[in-house]
Amino acid sequence: MNILNKAFCRVFQFGFKVAIPVLPYRNPHILNQVDQIPDLLRKKNIKRLMLVTDPSIRGLGITKHLEDILKEQGFALSVYDKVQPNPTVSTVEEARQLYLEKECEALIGFGGGSSMDTAKAVGALIARPNSTLEDLGGILRVWLRTPYTIAIPTTAGTGSETTVAAVILDDETGHKYALMDFPLIPDVAVLDPETTRTLPPRITAGTGMDTLAHAVEAYIGNSTTKQTRREALRAVRLVFRNLERAVKNGNDMKARRAMLRASYLGGCAFTVSYVGYAHAVSHSLSGKYNMPHGETTAVLLPYVLEAYGTKIYPQLKALAIAAGVAHMDTEEALAAQSFIKAVWELNRRIGIGTKLKGIKREDIPMMARMAAAEGNPVYPVPVLMDAKALERFYYDVLEEGGTRP
Ligand SMILES: [Fe+2]
Incomplete structure (x- = not known):
């Protein structure tokens, strides 16, 4: 990246960093059980609401208990259950129509990131009825109060239950983009491990590594705060202690609860301090080929950490200590490399590979441009890279032509 672009990115990021203390970040109120929702709704005087979920979550019966208790207790519940992985503009529009027809007053996003993001995006369109989702894409474009929103993650997780972001795919152009604004932070996050009990091992693994x-x-x-550093380290500790257990025994409710907590903490950390190029590259791949976000990001993460080089060794040492693979007195380079190795190893133990199937070489320059447009100047990454430099990651994970183990 040329020096002028670098300077622009760093000034932009510095502006947002100094603004963190005055920006209206808030962590959602936490409930530990779905059964606590009706009381909360009564306190808020909410009677009509819409549940947003996907057909497989509903088909598995995961939403049934909540639907039953809400109906039994006299709430007017509408259900939109057509969310697909990587939610699209047309899905959000359809859900908004139902919300308006049924004169709802609140939203429940029940599912993985896609269902929660759809609920948040519906909220954005309700708050801004004269705007399109594209108008509201990017940073700080929603502004107005969205309907009361409860997020119930069934994966641990995307962190969507606590973040400012809703990621949407334009089904006409294949462009994936995020709406990012403070009104999109859900009011309530329900961290109930029962909702993740039936999650298959592969999804538990992918979403856990996303966390x-x-x-x-x-x-x-570069935009961390004392609080986000603490949240991130706690999340890393919880993932290394619990993810493998949750993947290998889905009924281990202690591990499931710990992973939901990790997802929440990871979400709290990145909604203030942002993500980096593993996410930017991953989004371009799932936008183009509909690859699952968690698993794609998991495969990319260790390559991206290696590419940042010695610049991030001090941070990697702290992460290695949190992960339990180094001590305070471990030499910095050794600790940093131990952390990257621990990520490769954890991926391997939970069934995530080192390559991604289906990438076409001819698509790489265009996807790298999309990743650069997402990452720069917003993500305060430790080492800036332009589109050309980001191409290396697609080659790293190419099934037939990669360079790593
Ligand atoms: Fe993610």
Whole structure:
């Protein structure tokens, strides 16, 4: 990246960093059980609400208990259950229509990141009825209060239950973009491990590593605060202690609860301190080929950490200590390399590979440009890279032509 672009990125990021103390960040109120929701709604005087979820979550019966208790207790519940992985503009529009027809007063996003993001994006369109999602894409474009929103993650996780962001795919152009504004932070996050009990091992693994990527990318960036560093380290500790257990025994409710907490903490950290190029590259791949976000990011993360080089060794040492693979007196370079190795190893133990299937070489320059446009100047990454430099990551994970183990 040329020196002028670098200077522009760093000035932009510095502006946002100094503004952190005055920006209206807030952490959602936490409930530990779905059963606590009706009381909360009564306190808020909410009677009509819309549940946003996806067909498989509903088909598995995961939303049934909540639907039953809300109906039994006299709430007017509408259900939109057509969310797909990587939610699209047309999905959000359809859900908004239902919300308006049924005169709802609140939203529940129940599912993985896609369902929660759809609920948040519907909220943005309700707050700004004369705008399109594209108008509201980017930073600080929503402004106005969105309807009361409860997020119930069924994965641990995307962190969407606590973040300012809703990621949407334009189904006409294949462009994936994020709406990022403070009114999109859900009012309530329900961290109930029962909702993640039936999650298959592969999704537990991918979404768990997504949580790790949130915490790590937030921690190594330049816009951390004392609080986000603490949240990120706690999330990393919880992931290394619990993810493998949750993948290998889905009924281990202690591990499931710990992973939900990790997801929440990782989300709190990255919504203030941002993510980095593992996410930017991952978004371009899932936008182009509909690859699952968690697993894609998990594969990319160790390559990205290696590419940043010695610049992030001090941060990687702290992460290595949190992960339990180094001590205070471990030499810095050794500790840093131990952390990257621990990420490779954790991926391997939970069934995540080192390559991604289906990438076409001819698509790489365009995807790298999309990743650069997402990352720069917003993400305060430790080492800036332009589109050309980012191309290396696509080659790293190419099935037939990669360079890593
Ligand atoms: Fe993520």
